[in-house]
Amino acid sequence: MRFAIIGAGMSGILAAIKLREAGYDDFALYEKAARLGGTWRENTYPGIACDVPSHLYSYSFEPNPEWSHHFSPGEEIYRYFEGVARKHGVESRIRFGAEVVRCEWRGGRWQLETAHGLRDAVDVVIAATGVLHHPNVPDFPGAASFAGVLFHSARWDHSARLDGARVGVIGTGSTATQITSAVVPRAARYSLFQRTAQWIMPQANPAYTDEERAEFRRNPAGIAAMRAGMSQIFSDGFSSAVIDASSPQMTMIEETCRQNLESSVRDPLLREKLRPSYRAACKRLVISPDFYQAIQQPNAELVTSPIERIEPKGVRTADGRLHELDVLVLATGFRADRFMRPTQVIGEGALSLETAWVERPIAYLSISIPGFPNLFMLNGPNGPVGNFSLIEVAELQMGYVLKLVELLRDRRARAIAPSASATAAFDEARTVAAKNSIWSTGCKSWYLDQRGIPASWPWTFDRFRGEMAQPRLEAYVTAG
Numbered sequence: 001m002r003f004a005i006i007g008a009g010m011s012g013i014l015a016a017i018k019l020r021e022a023g024y025d026d027f028a029l030y031e032k033a034a035r036l037g038g039t040w041r042e043n044t045y046p047g048i049a050c051d052v053p054s055h056l057y058s059y060s061f062e063p064n065p066e067w068s069h070h071f072s073p074g075e076e077i078y079r080y081f082e083g084v085a086r087k088h089g090v091e092s093r094i095r096f097g098a099e100v101v102r103c104e105w106r107g108g109r110w111q112l113e114t115a116h117g118l119r120d121a122v123d124v125v126i127a128a129t130g131v132l133h134h135p136n137v138p139d140f141p142g143a144a145s146f147a148g149v150l151f152h153s154a155r156w157d158h159s160a161r162l163d164g165a166r167v168g169v170i171g172t173g174s175t176a177t178q179i180t181s182a183v184v185p186r187a188a189r190y191s192l193f194q195r196t197a198q199w200i201m202p203q204a205n206p207a208y209t210d211e212e213r214a215e216f217r218r219n220p221a222g223i224a225a226m227r228a229g230m231s232q233i234f235s236d237g238f239s240s241a242v243i244d245a246s247s248p249q250m251t252m253i254e255e256t257c258r259q260n261l262e263s264s265v266r267d268p269l270l271r272e273k274l275r276p277s278y279r280a281a282c283k284r285l286v287i288s289p290d291f292y293q294a295i296q297q298p299n300a301e302l303v304t305s306p307i308e309r310i311e312p313k314g315v316r317t318a319d320g321r322l323h324e325l326d327v328l329v330l331a332t333g334f335r336a337d338r339f340m341r342p343t344q345v346i347g348e349g350a351l352s353l354e355t356a357w358v359e360r361p362i363a364y365l366s367i368s369i370p371g372f373p374n375l376f377m378l379n380g381p382n383g384p385v386g387n388f389s390l391i392e393v394a395e396l397q398m399g400y401v402l403k404l405v406e407l408l409r410d411r412r413a414r415a416i417a418p419s420a421s422a423t424a425a426f427d428e429a430r431t432v433a434a435k436n437s438i439w440s441t442g443c444k445s446w447y448l449d450q451r452g453i454p455a456s457w458p459w460t461f462d463r464f465r466g467e468m469a470q471p472r473l474e475a476y477v478t479a480g
């Protein structure tokens with residue numbers, strides 16, 4: 001069997017390693033960029049780090065005793081993936097600069113075409129194309145007239161001078177918060193344009209000591225045990241809390257955020273501007289040890305008057321003020337409903353993915369789509385994207401995909417796709433359960449689909465682990 005993996009980020013690298021380990025060596029990994037690394041290649045903004053603990057945000061089979069911090073910086077995470085890919089011989093299998101623009105199911109195989117006209121025919125496609133990778137660039141009037149430097153946070157212009165500059169950042173999500181902590185100490189003036197306030201969960205980030213790292217090196221089993229412990233704490237704590245808005249764990253999280261705001265922000269006016277009008281974790285919870293400290297510095301300003309337009313000299317807000325700027329960063333998030341798109345995907349009976357997903361992206365157990373046989377997604381729609389380490393999610397999903405692939409290998413099926421009825425039943429149950437989650441309690445966020453219903457996995461992580469343990473074959477349509 002021949003495979004194509006699309007995307008050489010965290011999930012694509014994982015897929016390549018696991019395919020080989022399972023004895024499938026005939027595959028190509030297509031990557032649109034010139035380097036691997038996915039989100040960690042594209043996001044290089046100052047202050048970038050992962051707010052999932054380093055030892056949990058690592059592959060289970062590649063523990064890393066060298067993590068510098070409990071929550072490691074982006075550059076270090078990028079180097080980790082690069083190192084793992086090299087060690088497992090994945091890099092040499094990647095076709096760089098090869099954007100897959102079309103995948104068509106024809107004659108019982110997937111026919112692939114890249115932007116440069118490269119063609120391939122494979123039995124199985126694994127789409128490891130990421131979740132948050134299409135920048136959301138709002139159409140601010142006058143943006144083209146800005147005389148300074150303007151860019152999206154995921155397209156950071158490293159030639160822009162920040163030291164001693166007047167820097168503006170639009171947005172208050174996890175990205176803007178990390179940028180704020182890193183850039184306030186460098187900028188002459190810093191303006192944070194807030195449309196909606198965010199709850200901030202405080203989280204210290206100590207460095208690992210040399211002694212701790214030496215101990216990790218001596219005892220990799222210790223890392224594995226620590227990772228399992230972290231996973232369980234996450235599972236029992238945060239991920240169980242967010243799916244049940246009335247849970248006592250949720251109340252604790254809210255109280256911690258409220259106390260963080262009360263005890264960290266001295267000026268009562270600023271405190272009220274920073275106080276959200278919705279419940280903590282309704283939007284993706286922002287985790288930061290020092291955002292409140294940064295925004296209270298004398299050179300920093302929280303701007304809450306709505307943005308009216310962008311002018312050559314800066315940002316004009318509705319109160320008539322012009323905020324003069326040299327650099328303007330759009331930390332305005334991503335279009336979270338894209339997944340494999342804009343790749344044109346044509347399944348059975350000429351069904352296009354655009355048509356199948358005309359209302360919203362739907363996938364059975366977040367992995368596969370009716371009418372698109374032998375096409376499997378890692379971190380596809382409706383997975384536990386908002387409440388768990390995406391690495392652990394992808395590892396579990398890849399294990400599940402390999403079990404489906406065994407059916408093809410053993411010739412028990414030639415093509416395998418979920419049935420429309422199983423997918424509809426899954427989607428219906430998911431929609432009902434999502435109404436109990438904290439994400440449904442009255443805020444706007446990228447977790448919500450076009451109907452305003454959370455698109456994330458609304459059950460426990462243990463349930464997800466259980467589902468991933470063994471495919472229920474009755475949910476699939478197989479061609480013999």
Ligand code: NAP
Nearest residue numbers: 049050051138171172173174175176195196284331332333
């Ligand atoms: P985001 O959470 O979607 O936040 C986008 C921000 O831009 C929001 O504050 C939004 O305001 C604002 N915005 C969007 N359009 C606007 C407009 N037209 N005018 C004014 N403001 C506008 O994006 P993000 O901060 O890049 O984070 C995305 C996700 O990436 C996170 O939720 C997280 O899952 C992930 N992430 C993770 C880490 C980590 O440490 N693991 C770090 C960074 C990002 P509203 O709230 O009013 O819509």
